[in-house]
Amino acid sequence: MSVLAAVAARLPGVSRVLTGKNHELLKFATVGAITFVIDNAVWYLLKLTVLEDHPTTAKGVGILVATIASYVLNREWSFRTRGGRERPHEAALFFLVSAAALVVNVTPLYVSRYVLGLHRPHVDLFTQEVADFFSGSVLGVGLAMVWRFWAFRRWVFPEDVSESPTGVPRP
Template sequence: MSVVETVLSRTPEPLRSVLIRHRELLKFAIVGGTTFVVDNGVWYFLKLSVLESKPTTAKAIAIIVATIVSYVLNREWSFRTRGGRERHHEAALFFLVSGTAVVVNLIPLLASRYLFNLEMPHVSRLVQEIADFTSGSIIGMLLAMVFRFWGFKKWVFPEELGGKSRPAGPEGSDDGDVTPLQR
C-alpha cells in the first residue's frame, strides 16, 4: 500500500473525496514539505557557518539544492502521469521555471534585509532571524510554490502529453497509488 493510499484510507469521507480529486496537488504539497526541510536545513547550515555574512547567497544555494531534489520527486511521483517530452527538454523547462521561482522566493528576503533593514546592527539577532525565516522561508517559499505549481502543470508536465513516455503499470495504475475508490 502506497503512502498516499494509506493516508486516503484513514481520511474521513468528505475530505477523502476532495483529496482524491486533487491528488496531484496533495503529492506536490508532500514534495514541497520535503524540499522545505531540505531548503531550510541547507540554508541554516550555510548561513550559520561558511556563509554567515551572505544570507541571501546561502538561501540561493539552498534553493538550488532543494530544486534538484524537487525535480526528481516531482518527475517520478507528483507528475508521473504527465509530461512525455524528452528528459533533457523537460529538465530544461523545469529548471527554467524553478530558476524564475528562485527570484520570486528571494524577493521577500531581499526586501526584509535591504529595504526594511531587518538585519544586525539595525535590529537584534533574534529579530533578524525571525525576519529572515518569515520572509525567506514562509512568504518567499509560498509565492514561489504557487508559481511553480502553475508553471509545472502548464509547461513542464502538461496533461496533453501525459502518459506518452511512461507506460501504465498493472491494473491501469500508472504510479501505484490509485485507491480502490478510484477503480
C-alpha cells in the same frame, strides 16, 4: 495500490473526495515539505558558517540543492502520470521555471534585509532571524510554491503533450 490510495480509502467521505480530486496537489505539497526542510537546513548551515555575511546567497544555494531534489521527486512521484516530453526538454523547462521561482523566493528576503534594514546592527539578532525566516522561508517559499505548481502543471508536466516541440503530432 499506492500509499496515497490506501490512505484515501480509509478516510471519511468528504476527505476521500478531496484527496482524490487533489492527489497531485497533495503529492506536490509533500514534496514541498521535504524540500522545505532541505532548503532550510542548507540555508542555515551556510548562513551560520561560511556565508554568515551573505544570507541571500546562502538562501539561493539552499534553494538550488532543494530544486534538484524537487525535480527527482516531482518527476517520479507527484506528476508521474503526466508529461510525455523527452526528459532533457522536460528538465530544461523544470529548471527554467525553478530559476524564476528562485528569484521570487529570495526577493522578500532581499527586501527584508536591504530595503527594510531588518538586519544587525539596525535590529537585534532575534529580530533579524525572525525577519529572515518569515521573509525567506514563509513568504518567499509560499509565493514560489504557487508559481511552481501552476507552471509545472502548465508547461513542465502538462496533462497531454500531443505534439512534439516541432509541432508535428506524436504517434
